[in-house]
Amino acid sequence: MALKSFVNGKSSDEISLLDRGLQYGDGLFETIAVEHEQLLCWDEHIARLNVGCSRLNIQPVAETKLLEEAARLVKSIERGVIKIIITRGQGGRGYATPKDNNSSRIITLYPWPDYAHENSLSGVQTRVCDYRYAINPGLAGIKHLNRLEQILARSEWEESSIAEGIVMDQNDNVIEGTMSNIFYVTESVLLTPDLSSSGINGVVRQKIIELAATMQLEVRITKTPLDALMSADEIFMCNSIIGVWPIKMIDEKPFQVGETTHQIRQSLEKYQSIPTLC
Amino acid sequence: MALKSFVNGKSSDEISLLDRGLQYGDGLFETIAVEHEQLLCWDEHIARLNVGCSRLNIQPVAETKLLEEAARLVKSIERGVIKIIITRGQGGRGYATPKDNNSSRIITLYPWPDYAHENSLSGVQTRVCDYRYAINPGLAGIKHLNRLEQILARSEWEESSIAEGIVMDQNDNVIEGTMSNIFYVTESVLLTPDLSSSGINGVVRQKIIELAATMQLEVRITKTPLDALMSADEIFMCNSIIGVWPIKMIDEKPFQVGETTHQIRQSLEKYQSIPTLC
Numbered sequence: 001m002a003l004k005s006f007v008n009g010k011s012s013d014e015i016s017l018l019d020r021g022l023q024y025g026d027g028l029f030e031t032i033a034v035e036h037e038q039l040l041c042w043d044e045h046i047a048r049l050n051v052g053c054s055r056l057n058i059q060p061v062a063e064t065k066l067l068e069e070a071a072r073l074v075k076s077i078e079r080g081v082i083k084i085i086i087t088r089g090q091g092g093r094g095y096a097t098p099k100d101n102n103s104s105r106i107i108t109l110y111p112w113p114d115y116a117h118e119n120s121l122s123g124v125q126t127r128v129c130d131y132r133y134a135i136n137p138g139l140a141g142i143k144h145l146n147r148l149e150q151i152l153a154r155s156e157w158e159e160s161s162i163a164e165g166i167v168m169d170q171n172d173n174v175i176e177g178t179m180s181n182i183f184y185v186t187e188s189v190l191l192t193p194d195l196s197s198s199g200i201n202g203v204v205r206q207k208i209i210e211l212a213a214t215m216q217l218e219v220r221i222t223k224t225p226l227d228a229l230m231s232a233d234e235i236f237m238c239n240s241i242i243g244v245w246p247i248k249m250i251d252e253k254p255f256q257v258g259e260t261t262h263q264i265r266q267s268l269e270k271y272q273s274i275p276t277l278c
Numbered sequence: 279m280a281l282k283s284f285v286n287g288k289s290s291d292e293i294s295l296l297d298r299g300l301q302y303g304d305g306l307f308e309t310i311a312v313e314h315e316q317l318l319c320w321d322e323h324i325a326r327l328n329v330g331c332s333r334l335n336i337q338p339v340a341e342t343k344l345l346e347e348a349a350r351l352v353k354s355i356e357r358g359v360i361k362i363i364i365t366r367g368q369g370g371r372g373y374a375t376p377k378d379n380n381s382s383r384i385i386t387l388y389p390w391p392d393y394a395h396e397n398s399l400s401g402v403q404t405r406v407c408d409y410r411y412a413i414n415p416g417l418a419g420i421k422h423l424n425r426l427e428q429i430l431a432r433s434e435w436e437e438s439s440i441a442e443g444i445v446m447d448q449n450d451n452v453i454e455g456t457m458s459n460i461f462y463v464t465e466s467v468l469l470t471p472d473l474s475s476s477g478i479n480g481v482v483r484q485k486i487i488e489l490a491a492t493m494q495l496e497v498r499i500t501k502t503p504l505d506a507l508m509s510a511d512e513i514f515m516c517n518s519i520i521g522v523w524p525i526k527m528i529d530e531k532p533f534q535v536g537e538t539t540h541q542i543r544q545s546l547e548k549y550q551s552i553p554t555l556c
Contacts (some may be wrong), residue, residue: 005295014292015300017283017384022293022363024425025303056426057433085300094391095425095432095456106295113372134412135448138430146424147302147373148334152416154373155335170413178373 003080005108006069018090019104025145027087027104028052030203032070033241033272034080034109039070040272041240044203049086052142058088059103069107079112081241085145115242120265123248123257124163126177126237128226129153133169133198141201154178164237166229166250169198174224180239181205182247184224184232185260190217191232193224204238204268211267217260234258236265243268281358283386284347296368297382303423304375305365305382306330308481310348311518311550312358312387317348318550319518322481327364330420336366337381347385357390359519363423393520398543401526401535402441404455404515406504407431411447411476419479432456442515444507444528447476452502458517459483460525462502462510463538468495469510471502482516482546489545495538512536514543521546 005013020026030049033040046063053060070082085106091098131153139146153167164177174193176182181202183192190212195201212219222228229235235247235255244265246257283291298304308327311318324341331338348360363384369376409431417424431445442455452471454460459480461470468490473479490497507513513525513533522543524535 007295013295015295017285017291017293017386019300022297022300023307023423024429025423026426026429029301056430095428097429097433108295131416134414134417136412136414136427138409139412139426144426145301145303146426148304148417148422148424149414150373151302151304151375152334155375 003109003111004073005106006073007106008104009065009069015104015106016090019087020089020091021085021087021104021145024095025147026056027058027085027145028056029086029143029145030084031240032082032084034074034077034082034112035272037074037077039074039082041203041207042067044207045084045240048143048201048203049084052144053086053103055142056088056144057097058086059101061086061103061105066105066107069105073107073109077109081110081112083108083110087145113241119163119245120243123246123255124237125161125249126164126166126247127157127162127251129156129165129167129178131156131167132172133167133175135170135197137197140197140199141195143200150178163245168226172225174226174229175199177237180237180242180245182229183208183236183238183264184229185234185258186228186232188218188260190219190260190264191222191224191228192219194221202239204240204243207271208238208244208264208268211264211271215263215267234261236261238268243272281387281389282351283384284351285384286382287343287347293382293384294368297365298367298369299363299365299382299423302373303425304334305336305363305423306334307364307421307423308362309518310360310362312352312355312360312390313550315352315355317352317360319481319485320345322485323362323518326421326479326481327362330422331364331381333420334366334422335375336364337379339364339381339383344383344385347383351385351387355387359388359390361386361388365423391519397441397523398521401524401533402515403439403527404442404444404525405435405440405529407434407443407445407456409434409445410450411445411453413448413475415475418475418477419473421478428456441523446504450503452504452507453477455515458515458520458523460507461486461514461516461542462507463512463536464506464510466496466538468497468538468542469500469502469506470497472499480517482518482521485549486516486522486542486546489542489549493541493545512539514539516546521550
């Protein structure tokens with residue numbers, strides 16, 4: 001399944017049982033698209049990883065190390081996915097965080113997932129999940145390794161025709177999908193749910209907010225009751241691997257795949273086509 | 279640090295990077311006290327593990343396998359700790375749960391922690407944490423591997439004089455400690471916080487509720503505002519490794535180490551001294 005991994009700089013496909021990533025989910029991760037040996041949005045991923053390390057007080061790993069190892073993995077790779085995991089490293093049986101601990105870094109190259117290109121153009125079907133994300137400001141925004149909530153939400157359906165589940169929080173505000181962020185367009189304004197209490201602040205979400213500003217498109221980060229989403233003119237989901245997928249259906253309700261969504265998708269693809277430092 | 283481990287029945291100190299325990303914290307664990315080669319409260323630990331597997335829809339592992347491997351590890355061990363981790367096993371990059379997946383089992387023997395026996399008799403100092411546990415009924419009660427909340431709460435103090443932090447939820451109800459459950463005695467009634475929305479339903483917590491019934495002690499599981507705890511006559515914390523520790527101080531406020539607490543501790547020790555099936 002995985003093609004190749006480095007664990008703390010050495011080629012390996014295993015990690016110590018004592019690693020706090022396994023013991024407690026005590027770490028962070030990034031999932032990075034690879035195209036023609038390029039790591040897309042590398043700077044943005046590293047920036048978010050460092051924010052996560054700072055929030056969890058995990059020793060950050062020097063970017064040069066991560067880049068050097070990721071670059072070795074993506075050599076000659078046309079398309080793939082690099083996943084970086086940073087954990088607090090090894091340390092005891094107990095929640096107290098060891099002092100001066102060395103973080104662990106795991107960098108793995110995965111094959112490019114088999115998504116239909118059609119999804120980007122014609123849109124995808126989605127559903128509203130029953131599961132509600134917890135209100136958890138202490139962990140909101142960062143891409144940490146505690147992902148049971150996403151697993152429970154994702155376990156609600158098996159139909160391959162459904163690309164994503166839309167998840168609300170305990171206060172019935174829409175937060176995001178199980179693996180993507182959500183945007184919607186209402187009266188020519190681009191809106192996206194507020195993530196200060198739940199959810200992951202996606203790298204592509206952040207980039208779209210930036211790009212919208214250059215497109216003279218007003219953006220609002222806002223609390224989003226389900227009604228607000230369901231009455232939108234356009235809706236799309238995004239993440240680092242799929243880019244932008246219009247949403248053409250939520251449960252039984254159809255949505256137009258609109259012009260603003262296409263413009264944002266094209267703008268994102270254009271940004272990502274600029275060669276990065278890798 | 280760890281003495282010895284079995285991973286899926288084989289002696290090993292590593293696990294595959296693809297294991298969902300590392301990737302997502304997609305699993306459960308139990309921490310079991312060992313005395314004179316006996317696994318204390320084995321039946322109760324296995325029962326809770328199976329509840330957790332059922333809640334997360336993880337394939338349970340046959341008890342005979344777990345017992346056989348744990349028994350090999352505790353042979354000739356006077357005192358120690360057995361930690362069992364069950365994960366959903368290996369499976370892909372993505373939250374969707376693989377069908378017919380083989381769970382992973384990791385059984386590790388750790389040394390007995392160096393706690394002062396005095397803690398059980400004279401009680402310990404504690405503090406109230408600033409961190410608030412999320413309201414999360416979907417994950418409440420079970421001992422899953424997503425433990426960043428405990429790590430954040432535990433990171434609030436470094437003083438070795440403080441044995442535990444008491445954590446409230448987002449609604450300001452006391453839930454438990456970072457590594458223990460809490461009981462308190464008010465007007466001769468034994469009370470413990472309701473854990474239907476947050477927290478771990480500890481094996482020793484369950485056992486104390488049972489034992490109290492045999493002691494003609496009324497027990498109430500109830501929502502616990504901090505005031506209710508702070509005005510109690512006696513307070514104690516418990517888990518499988520420490521047993522019962524009276525709380526003699528919360529922040530600046532002293533508490534009596536009372537008779538009911540001692541009776542419960544003695545009753546628990548008596549129950550645990552009965553040889554188990556191991």
